[in-house]
Amino acid sequence: MTSAIEVQDLVVERGKRRVLHGLTCMIPRGSVTGLLGPSGSGKTTLMRAVVGVQVVRSGSIMVLGEPAGAAPLRRKVGYLTQAPSVYADLTVRENARYFAALSGYDAATAERAVADVGLADAASQLVATLSGGQRSRASLACAILGEPELLVLDEPTVGQDPVLRDELWKQFHDLAGKGTTILVSSHVMDEAGRCERLLLIREGALIADDTPAAVRESAGTDDLDEAFLRLIRAQEVTA
Amino acid sequence: MSARILGATIVRILRQLLHDRRTVAMLIVVPALLLALLYFMYDDQPMVFDRIALVMLGVFPFVIMFLVTSIAMLRERTSGTLERLLTTPLGKLDLLFGYGIAFGLAAAVQASVAAALAYWLFDLDTAGSTGLVILIAVVNAVLGVALGLFCSAFARTEFQAVQFMPVVAVPQILLCGLFVSRDQMAGWLEAISDVLPLSYAVEALQEVGAHADPTATLWRDLGIVGGCVVVALVLAAATLRRRTA
Numbered sequence: 436m437t438s439a440i441e442v443q444d445l446v447v448e449r450g451k452r453r454v455l456h457g458l459t460c461m462i463p464r465g466s467v468t469g470l471l472g473p474s475g476s477g478k479t480t481l482m483r484a485v486v487g488v489q490v491v492r493s494g495s496i497m498v499l500g501e502p503a504g505a506a507p508l509r510r511k512v513g514y515l516t517q518a519p520s521v522y523a524d525l526t527v528r529e530n531a532r533y534f535a536a537l538s539g540y541d542a543a544t545a546e547r548a549v550a551d552v553g554l555a556d557a558a559s560q561l562v563a564t565l566s567g568g569q570r571s572r573a574s575l576a577c578a579i580l581g582e583p584e585l586l587v588l589d590e591p592t593v594g595q596d597p598v599l600r601d602e603l604w605k606q607f608h609d610l611a612g613k614g615t616t617i618l619v620s621s622h623v624m625d626e627a628g629r630c631e632r633l634l635l636i637r638e639g640a641l642i643a644d645d646t647p648a649a650v651r652e653s654a655g656t657d658d659l660d661e662a663f664l665r666l667i668r669a670q671e672v673t674a
Numbered sequence: 675m676s677a678r679i680l681g682a683t684i685v686r687i688l689r690q691l692l693h694d695r696r697t698v699a700m701l702i703v704v705p706a707l708l709l710a711l712l713y714f715m716y717d718d719q720p721m722v723f724d725r726i727a728l729v730m731l732g733v734f735p736f737v738i739m740f741l742v743t744s745i746a747m748l749r750e751r752t753s754g755t756l757e758r759l760l761t762t763p764l765g766k767l768d769l770l771f772g773y774g775i776a777f778g779l780a781a782a783v784q785a786s787v788a789a790a791l792a793y794w795l796f797d798l799d800t801a802g803s804t805g806l807v808i809l810i811a812v813v814n815a816v817l818g819v820a821l822g823l824f825c826s827a828f829a830r831t832e833f834q835a836v837q838f839m840p841v842v843a844v845p846q847i848l849l850c851g852l853f854v855s856r857d858q859m860a861g862w863l864e865a866i867s868d869v870l871p872l873s874y875a876v877e878a879l880q881e882v883g884a885h886a887d888p889t890a891t892l893w894r895d896l897g898i899v900g901g902c903v904v905v906a907l908v909l910a911a912a913t914l915r916r917r918t919a
């Protein structure tokens with residue numbers, strides 16, 4: 436089996452609005468796949484559906500060979516929510532140790548994850564006293580610990596300084612090299628080039644599902660930002 | 675449920691509490707101050723003090739743990755930690771029992787300090803044992819936790835959460851038999867009082883006050899309160915949804 440995630444005709448409604456309109460895609464194992472699209476396009480909704488916390492209207496999602504949200508997946512899938520979801524009244528280390536314990540990992544694993552996100556020096560600091568960027572890295576540490584089979588990361592690099600951002604991307608590729616499948620979202624196109632595959636989403640529909648090179652080629656430009664624009668325009672003309 | 679996950683959750687909740695020194699101090703000091711106030715109010719009526727202080731030893735933990743839990747659980751819901759927890763191997767019961775046991779332990783410390791003060795400093799006099807008073811106080815605290823876990827599902831904000839205190843706790847305090855004994859209430863009030871768990875907790879405390887040895891009524895009342903805890907936890911579990919819109 437080569438696909439980690441298979442989404443078939445996924446329809447999701449939130450409030451009274453249809454947010455995902457029959458989305459279909461396939462994400463290969465061991466890859467770094469970027470989910471890119473403007474704010475409000477449905478990235479978070481798709482990721483919530485993949486980790487099984489989103490009520491879906493219709494369609495199917497298979498994750499690592501099981502229906503999304505199935506109990507055995509809970510120890511195989513790491514999820515980083517868009518807003519940092521760690522306990523503000525605990526230290527970074529206490530947060531990491533708690534989430535490690537839930538999945539059966541020891542304190543050393545927690546410690547390593549904290550170091551991996553560059554928070555070793557802040558490990559005994561209360562999350563409430565961290566900067567915004569540090570807080571989201573604390574949250575990231577709790578998602579990556581134990582090197583899960585699938586990592587679903589919702590805008591992990593927002594608000595990080597460029598050097599750290601670069602390090603985080605290197606780590607994602609390291610993890611993927613060891614077999615972890617990574618689905619990572621972003622609303623800034625300059626991160627798209629770092630992914631092996633791209634899912635471009637707009638208003639709840641996919642407008643591209645390909646490698647960055649193929650996206651560049653089909654749009655006829657090297658600039659991914661421009662490519663995204665051209666693909667949207669091309670779609671609007673045919674629609 | 676898993677012992678490892680439950681244990682980690684209890685430790686996590688207690689750590690959160692311990693980081694908040696002021697809350698810990700208030701948990702311990704406030705009941706003591708209120709008991710002192712009662713003591714001086716009824717300076718010349720020791721019998722009245724005995725009656726009210728005994729009931730208060732059970733009411734404080736109930737009210738305080740209800741409030742603390744409602745806010746703590748609301749934070750889990752609004753901060754995204756609950757959503758994240760439900761994507762991990764943690765079971766709903768691990769979380770609910772985690773809160774029940776962690777805050778139950780906190781309540782045991784609170785009730786022990788309050789009881790020690792009441793008996794030694796303020797000369798509280800009960801026919802039955804102090805240990806039973808503390809046991810009832812802890813069961814009451816766990817009742818407060820269970821109701822707090824359930825009620826937090828109906829609050830979107832912390833302002834709303836604290837408003838559940840007058841809705842859930844105050845009627846139970848008014849009708850528990852402290853102000854008007856239950857058999858002297860109008861029939862319909864007594865009927866309401868009969869279905870409120872705090873009435874049984876207070877009756878159990880009054881049994882300890884009046885009898886040297888634990889009575890059958892006391893055990894029955896504790897059983898009823900325990901049953902209410904289980905019902906509230908089941909209802910709370912039903913409000914925890916892995917999938918949300």
Ligand SMILES: Nc1ncnc2c1ncn2[C@@H]1O[C@H](COP(=O)(O)OP(=O)(O)O)[C@@H](O)[C@H]1O
Nearest residue numbers: 449450454473474475476477478479480481919
């Ligand atoms: N809880 C919600 N209730 C109703 N609508 C929502 C809710 N959450 C998101 N939406 C709507 O769903 C759409 C997609 O949102 P989202 O998946 O968060 O987009 P993105 O992550 O790409 O910014 C947006 O139009 C947003 O307003």
Ligand SMILES: [Mg+2]
Nearest residue numbers: 478479480517
């Ligand atoms: Mg989003």
